[in-house]
Amino acid sequence: MFQPRFKNFSINFNRVNEAGTFSSGDPINGQISFELTKETKINSITLTFLGKAHVHWSTSSGSGKRRSRRHFTATVEFFKLSSTILQERTAIGDGTERLQPGMHVYPFSCQIPRGDFPSSFKGPSGEITYTLTVGIRRPWRLTKDFLTEVNFVSRIDINQPGLLAPLAGTNSMTACCLWCAQGPITMTARLDKKAFVPGETVKISCEVSNASSRTITPKIHLRQKQMFYTHNKANRRMLEKQLASETRQPIAPHTSDVFTEIMLTIPPAVSPTISNCAIIEVSYMIIVKLCPKGLPSLEVHCPIVLCPLASAHLPPCL
Incomplete structure (x- = not known):
């Protein structure tokens, strides 16, 4: 034998x-x-x-x-x-x-x-x-x-201007109670850059105005989306998972110009972003949420790029 x-x-x-x-x-x-x-x-x-x-x-x-x-x-x-x-x-x-x-x-x-x-x-x-x-x-x-x-990682130049550029998003909603419309809830969320590496801590800056009569709670989530395709993307399957989250102190009703910073650490063992494969895609989104009690949440979505740690400072392959 x-x-x-x-x-x-x-x-x-x-x-x-x-x-x-x-x-x-x-x-x-x-x-x-x-x-x-x-x-x-x-x-x-x-x-x-x-x-x-x-x-x-x-x-x-x-x-x-x-x-x-x-x-x-x-x-x-x-x-x-x-x-x-x-x-x-x-x-x-x-x-x-x-x-x-x-x-x-x-x-x-x-x-x-x-x-x-x-x-x-x-x-x-x-x-x-x-x-x-x-x-x-x-x-x-x-x-x-x-x-x-062999553990292979794509070469990514994390110093590209597009990856270093800050991200910002704004959203608002009007809280309604039966026939009575209340003041709006407005949020602007900012990130210093778009690209990060596993284990890095992300700082999210939020500006919130709560003109409603509801108490609202700021929350942040890191979400991963996996997409699997057959050839020519004729069929697909999507899987999503939440990788990390943080919650801040509630914001009282009729409060304006509230500034808060939320720190979120990316888990060290997550896979990098994959956008250069015809049948597999992996993407990441930071979701900043305001959760008024008894109402749907107000969300700002910030797509980020997760670079492999070992190649984060390598120049792109020629």
């Missing part, structure tokens, strides 16, 4: 930064290692580097015997590179390499192609992965594959 002959198989590569991430154009240098328990014939050892996105979800309809399930799936391949680590001997002998028992180490080297590829991502209905697969081919046996993932 194949497995008992091979022990302690590992694929290791050298880091290019402290975060252990890679970006477009980066070299990947490393080595594979394994231990053999007995002499083994090897035809070849190959390395395949694959970047791709894949989505899959299903829906059901009907009930009982008429119940049916429909599946949606799509795959986009960004690149696929193959190289040989150990070449079979075809000119002489039986075309195999005889490896002796003990440890074996083979170096490898490859380079990520230059291009606008999306960051690694895993969601409930899809994922973006970059994998290194080592295939060991033996005579009269199926190829055995060993796989490891």
Whole structure:
């Protein structure tokens, strides 16, 4: 059998930064290692580097015997590179390499192609992965594959003027109680910039005027939206989740020109914004809300861009 002959198989590569991430154009240098328990014939050892996105979800309809399930799936391949680590001997002998028992180490080297590829991502209905697969081919046996993932991040220049520009939004509403219209509730929310990184604290400045007779409570939410598509976006699935929230002290009725600052920390382990993939999108929104008691909330939406921490200060890929 194949497995008992091979022990302690590992694929290791050298880091290019402290975060252990890679970006477009980066070299990947490393080595594979394994231990053999007995002499083994090897035809070849190959390395395949694959970047791709894949989505899959299903829906059901009907009930009982008429119940049916429909599946949606799509795959986009960004690149696929193959190289040989150990070449079979075809000119002489039986075309195999005889490896002796003990440890074996083979170096490898490859380079990520230059291009606008999306960051690694895993969601409930899809994922973006970059994998290194080592295939060991033996005579009269199926190829055995060993796989490891590369953490890829897009190169984003966080110092672009469009990402450093402040954001602002204003909204208002009139509170009504039966036939009696009350004074308006008005809010203006401001952010110092549009781009942030995981773990960063966002400062939201709010100016509020409450001319109504209701007490209102300022709240802030960080919301993530995931979109999954089939090809040509013929079908789609949307998932939303709230990642963080903060609540401030209530504002009394008939109070004007109230200024408040709300600090919201972005969770450190969230995925970056993804807008450069045909079948997966990830976006973020900061929602500032005023919640009058017994009335619908007044909201200001501020779309933000979440940059990968490891590439936040890298120049864009040429």
